[in-house]
Amino acid sequence: MGKQMEKPALEYSIRLKATEPGKPQRKSWMAGENLPLGRGESLLAFRYGLILLWINAYICRELFTVPNPHMNSMHGFWMALARLGGADWLRVTWWPYWDCGMPSEFTYQPMIPALTALAANLRGVSYQIGFQSVSAFFYILLPVTLFLMAWLLTRAPGYAFFAGLAYSLLSLSQLLVPDGSFSLAAVGGSRHFFLQTAWDETPHLAGLAFLPLAILFLARALQTRRPRWSIAAAVAIAAASLATSFAPVVVAFGALCLLFVLRREEAARNVALVAAIGLIAWALAAPFYSPSVILAIRDAAANSYEGRWTVGSWTALTLLIFGWAILWHYLPRCTRRWQLQFFALFGYAMCAVPVLATWLNRQFLPQPNRYRNEMEFALSLLVVFASRAWFEKLPWSIRVSLVLVLVAFAGELVVSHRRFAKALLRPAEVTRTIEYRASQWVERNLPGVRVMMPGSIAQWANVYTNVPQFSGGSWSTADSQIQQRAVAAVYNGGGTAEQDTRAGLAWLKAFGAGALVVSGPQSEEFWKPFAHPAEFERVLPVLWREDDVTIYRIPQRTASLAHVVPEAAIVTGTPRNARDIGAMEAYDAALDDPDLPAARLEWEDRSRMRIATSAGPGQALSIQVSYHPGWRATVNGRASEIERDGLGLMWLRPECRGRCDVALEYDGGWEPRISRFLSFATLLALAAFAFWRFFRVPARR
Numbered sequence: 001m002g003k004q005m006e007k008p009a010l011e012y013s014i015r016l017k018a019t020e021p022g023k024p025q026r027k028s029w030m031a032g033e034n035l036p037l038g039r040g041e042s043l044l045a046f047r048y049g050l051i052l053l054w055i056n057a058y059i060c061r062e063l064f065t066v067p068n069p070h071m072n073s074m075h076g077f078w079m080a081l082a083r084l085g086g087a088d089w090l091r092v093t094w095w096p097y098w099d100c101g102m103p104s105e106f107t108y109q110p111m112i113p114a115l116t117a118l119a120a121n122l123r124g125v126s127y128q129i130g131f132q133s134v135s136a137f138f139y140i141l142l143p144v145t146l147f148l149m150a151w152l153l154t155r156a157p158g159y160a161f162f163a164g165l166a167y168s169l170l171s172l173s174q175l176l177v178p179d180g181s182f183s184l185a186a187v188g189g190s191r192h193f194f195l196q197t198a199w200d201e202t203p204h205l206a207g208l209a210f211l212p213l214a215i216l217f218l219a220r221a222l223q224t225r226r227p228r229w230s231i232a233a234a235v236a237i238a239a240a241s242l243a244t245s246f247a248p249v250v251v252a253f254g255a256l257c258l259l260f261v262l263r264r265e266e267a268a269r270n271v272a273l274v275a276a277i278g279l280i281a282w283a284l285a286a287p288f289y290s291p292s293v294i295l296a297i298r299d300a301a302a303n304s305y306e307g308r309w310t311v312g313s314w315t316a317l318t319l320l321i322f323g324w325a326i327l328w329h330y331l332p333r334c335t336r337r338w339q340l341q342f343f344a345l346f347g348y349a350m351c352a353v354p355v356l357a358t359w360l361n362r363q364f365l366p367q368p369n370r371y372r373n374e375m376e377f378a379l380s381l382l383v384v385f386a387s388r389a390w391f392e393k394l395p396w397s398i399r400v401s402l403v404l405v406l407v408a409f410a411g412e413l414v415v416s417h418r419r420f421a422k423a424l425l426r427p428a429e430v431t432r433t434i435e436y437r438a439s440q441w442v443e444r445n446l447p448g449v450r451v452m453m454p455g456s457i458a459q460w461a462n463v464y465t466n467v468p469q470f471s472g473g474s475w476s477t478a479d480s481q482i483q484q485r486a487v488a489a490v491y492n493g494g495g496t497a498e499q500d501t502r503a504g505l506a507w508l509k510a511f512g513a514g515a516l517v518v519s520g521p522q523s524e525e526f527w528k529p530f531a532h533p534a535e536f537e538r539v540l541p542v543l544w545r546e547d548d549v550t551i552y553r554i555p556q557r558t559a560s561l562a563h564v565v566p567e568a569a570i571v572t573g574t575p576r577n578a579r580d581i582g583a584m585e586a587y588d589a590a591l592d593d594p595d596l597p598a599a600r601l602e603w604e605d606r607s608r609m610r611i612a613t614s615a616g617p618g619q620a621l622s623i624q625v626s627y628h629p630g631w632r633a634t635v636n637g638r639a640s641e642i643e644r645d646g647l648g649l650m651w652l653r654p655e656c657r658g659r660c661d662v663a664l665e666y667d668g669g670w671e672p673r674i675s676r677f678l679s680f681a682t683l684l685a686l687a688a689f690a691f692w693r694f695f696r697v698p699a700r701r
Contacts, residue, residue, distance in 0.1 A: 035155075045151050048161035049144055056140040056168055059417045060193065062425040063136035067128045069430045069460075072526040074200040076435070076460030077474065079127040081113035082120065084462060089114055092630070092668035092676070094607045097462050098472035099483050100450075100511055100649070101626045103668065105288050106296060106479040111243040112203045127463065128430070135202040139193065142209040142377075143168045149212030150381060153219060154339050159384055162406070167380040168192075169413040173372040176351060177358040188413050190420040192376075197424060201373065207247035208373055210240035215254045219342075221277065222262045222270055228693070230277050231686055237281035242288060245297055245476065249365065250350075250374050252278075257345040260328060261338040283682040286675040296479050303481055307366030316362035320352045340385050347382035350374040366476075434524040434549050435460040438517055441544050442467050442551065449514040449559050450624075452490060455527030457517055457549070470513045480626050480648040482574055486511055489578035492531035499579060501535040506581040508554055509588040510571070510647055512561045512624030516540065520548035557592050562599040562611045562662075565590040567620040567653070571646040583646070587622075611662040615654040621662065623650040630669035635662050 062068070069075065084097060089110045095102050112134060120130030147164035151157045166172070171191035178186060195201040217233035220226070240247035255274050263270060282289060301307030327348055331341045354375055357368035365371070391399060430436050439461035442451050452470040453461055461467055471487045478484050486507045493503030508516060518533045519525035524547055540552035569590035571583045590596065599613035599621065615621060627644035634640060635654050640662075642652050654660045667673075 041155070041157060045157040045160075048151075048157055048164075049147055052143045052147055052161065052164045052168060053140055055165075055414055056143055057136075059190075059414070059421050060136045060139050060197075062421065063132040063139075063197065065129065066132075066425050066427050067126065067430070068132065068197070068425045068428055069128055069433070070198050071433055071435050071456045071460060071524075073198065074459050074474075075128075075131055075202075076456075076463045077108075077200075078112050078116055078202070079131050080460075080462035081107055081110075082116035082127050082130065084466070085110075085113055085117065088606070090676075092607075092666075092672045094628075094666040096468055096603065096606055096625075097466070098469050099478060099480065099626065100470060100624065102473065102479045103628060103630065103666075103672065105290070105293055105672065106473075106477050108474050108477055109203065109242050109244055109288055111239070112206060131202075132197075134206075135196050138202060138206040138209050139196055142205060145209055145212040146377065146380070149216040150385075152216055153342075154385065156385075156388070159388055163380050163384040165410055166384060167377060169410055169417065170380070171376060172379040172383065173354070173375045177354045177369070177372060177375075188416065190417045192373075193417065193421055194424070195373075197421075203244040204246055204370065204373060207240040207244035208250070208377060210236050210243065210247070211250060211254065211374075211377070214240060214251050215258070218255055218258055218274065218277065219262065221273060222258060225273070227689070230273065231280075231690065234277050234280035234284065235686070237278065238284035241281065241285045246370065246374075248289075250371075253349045254346060257342050257349065260345060261341040280682060280686075283678050286679045286682075287672060290671050290675040292479075292671055293477065296477055299481050300476050300478050300484070301366035303484065304366065304475065306363070306368070309364070312362040313364040316356045316360070317364040319356060319360075319362075320349065320364070323348060323352060335389075340388075343378070343382045343385055347375075347378035350378040433460075434519075434547055436464055437546060438544075438549055438551065439465045439467060442515065442517070445543070446515050450512050450561065451515045451517060452487075452508055452513045453517045454491075454519050454529050455525050457519065457525055470508070470511055479628070482646075482648040483511070483626065485575075485578070486647070490516075491529045493578040497532040497535040500532045501539060503579050503581055504536075505539065505554070506584045506588060507578075509556070509591065510584045510624075511649070514554050514556050514559050515543065516552045516554055518550050518552065520550070523548035525549060555592075557594065558598055560599055560601045561624040562601040562613065563591050563622045563624075564597045564599050564613055564615050564619050564654075565593075565622050566596075567618055570620055570622060570651055574646045591622075607666040609664050611660070611664070613654075613660050613662070614658055615656055615660050617657070619654070620651050621654050621660070623652075623664070625650055628666070628669075630672070631664055631666050633662060633664045635660055637661075 080097070085104070085107075088104055093104045095104045095107050098107070112131075115134045115137075116127060116131045118130075119125075119133045120127050123130065123133070125133075143164040146167055147160045150160035150163050154160065169188065171187055171189050174183070174186040174189070174191070179191070180186075192205070196205060214233055214236040217229050217236055221229035221233050237247070237251050240251060255278070259267065259270050259274060302309065324345070327345060331344055335341060350371060353363075353365055353368045353371040357363045391402070394402070435457045438457050439453070442449075442453075442461075443465040446467075448468070450468045450470055453467075453472065458469060458472040461469065462472065475484055489507045490504040492500060493507065494500040516536065518530055518536055519528050520530075520533045521528060536552055537550075540554060542550055543553050544551040565587065569587050571587050573583065575581065575584065596619075597614045599611055601609055601611045601623070603609050609625075611621065611623070613621065622645070627642070627648055627650045631642050631650065632639075633642050633652055635652070635656055636659075640652050640654065642650050642664075645651050652662075654662065
């Protein structure tokens with residue numbers, strides 16, 4: 001009996017010695033990390049996970065049942081994608097509803113709208129409740145995945161629980177980069193809940209919910225070199241990326257931190273492994289991260305104030321590197337635990353992005369203040385685990401007392417968060433909103449007319465209607481930057497009110513808008529983007545007005561989006577600025593010429609249209625739909641080349657001398673087809689590999 005007990009004790013002693021500081025090692029020096037999970041530890045961790053799940057579900061429970069639209073948010077954007085998208089995320093289709101049309105993959109990453117549609121259809125509820133259910137799911141999930149990662153990396157379930165609790169109940173970013181003036185009370189505020197429910201961080205925080213899994217699986221892949229962890233990491237990264245375009249950047253930071261602290265003696269192999277995992281993850285998400293989509297995201301960031309790269313961006317980047325070098329040099333003197341080194345490096349990187357933007361007004365990433373979410377995620381881990389060594393030196397009585405104090409404060413915060421959520425999630429009737437009333441009036445009275453809608457009306461209109469919009473899309477993934485500049489020109493196109501009105505109307509007519517919705521300063525529309533809203537009153541007829549929101553009719557010879565014009569009238573050069581409208585006004589005049597043939601455009605489905613007209617020599621067919629190389633055209637059965645004008649719209653030479661029957665079909669071109677094939681092929685290959693590994697017969701020794 002004694003000899004039987006000696007063997008496991010001896011193995012444990014050897015394991016402890018092998019993991020002492022300074023010894024050659026392949027895994028963490030912490031002995032506990034290399035031991036198998038015991039039943040007691042697993043049950044304890046399971047209880048901790050259930051507590052975190054219950055706390056966050058208790059706080060947000062009304063989201064599953066109480067409709068609570070916040071019109072200041074982009075929630076309507078995701079609901080519209082869910083309602084109109086259907087199963088089209090899986091195939092190449094055109095999206096005709098926003099920004100004069102775009103490929104579907106340029107609307108946004110598909111996870112949130114796809115899950116919203118799934119939740120609404122499975123539960124038989126509205127898209128509002130479907131979206132809120134998805135939002136609540138990720139609100140609950142994120143602290144649990146953070147806990148799971150911290151526990152399995154450190155094998156300290158109690159500390160991991162407090163890290164998850166800290167993220168659930170605290171807003172640690174308010175200590176360094178407060179949203180307003182500094183207030184210690186704001187640290188205990190319901191910032192996460194407010195961002196998801198009253199604003200619009202659900203896709204961002206959904207991507208963040210997959211980050212702990214990606215980090216955990218990456219760490220295991222680097223430690224063990226086992227394919228299953230590499231595959232799991234790639235799937236987690238792809239899932240995060242399909243929720244938000246912030247995810248690839250944050251995962252890259254996390255992977256870089258792991259490379260700096262894990263098995264540094266095998267740096268080259270580690271880099272190759274991480275690169276391979278990243279490549280597999282990209283292949284899985286390729287339809288929504290094709291080269292064209294990535295370039296569109298880059299161009300959109302470059303054309304926004306929060307995303308533009310400047311000489312100060314180099315300063316911000318070098319400051320990040322300088323601080324990183326100092327931290328990396330001195331961290332081993334403070335701790336030999338690679339986990340704590342990782343938490344420190346990751347926390348520093350995630351803090352540096354918003355801190356540099358807030359305090360030094362310098363940025364090297366687009367929308368740097370949005371990284372406060374990642375900052376709070378990282379600080380929750382760093383603060384708890386950095387306090388571990390100090391806490392464990394305290395006498396046990398003081399430790400127990402301190403834990404009781406923390407639990408008491410946590411109880412107060414749970415009650416406070418619950419009261420805030422209950423007050424915020426009061427039932428609201430969407431039919432009373434100006435967004436609903438204006439869009440419903442447009443659909444009833446202006447069927448098929450492209451309409452320019454502002455701000456929150458544009459974001460919510462397609463939740464209730466199929467109105468084609470001149471605006472409405474997300475600027476961060478916009479395919480046509482000239483169309484985005486056109487929208488800005490309508491809002492504020494000149495130095496004076498008269499210049500503003502003239503420029504705005506020139507852009508609107510050139511892009512085929514037949515009506516304009518203007519929100520005044522007293523309207524309920526949230527953003528109120530017009531610089532001179534009253535000036536349109538002088539030049540446009542009023543169709544409808546309620547609560548300081550007015551719908552104007554823009555005079556058109558025809559509401560069709562296809563027009564026969566002299567080829568010389570086509571706008572060939574891209575306007576230099578909002579007031580560079582000379583070529584557009586000549587084009588607009590051609591649209592109103594009664595001597596030119598009319599053209600009737602009908603959509604057969606989302607990706608096909610047919611135009612009936614007639615044309616003669618020297619005449620062109622202008623189509624006020626965004627150009628994309630994936631469109632194909634035939635004129636009277638003969639292939640015709642589609643060209644891009646200076647406004648990013650399509651035109652072609654019909655060359656038919658009389659009646660023209662023009663058919664256009666969007667097949668996406670080679671890029672979306674290849675990216676979808678790559679995605680499905682990668683998924684099938686991973687599934688086949690997993691099947692083979694699971695069912696293969698173990699080799700005989």
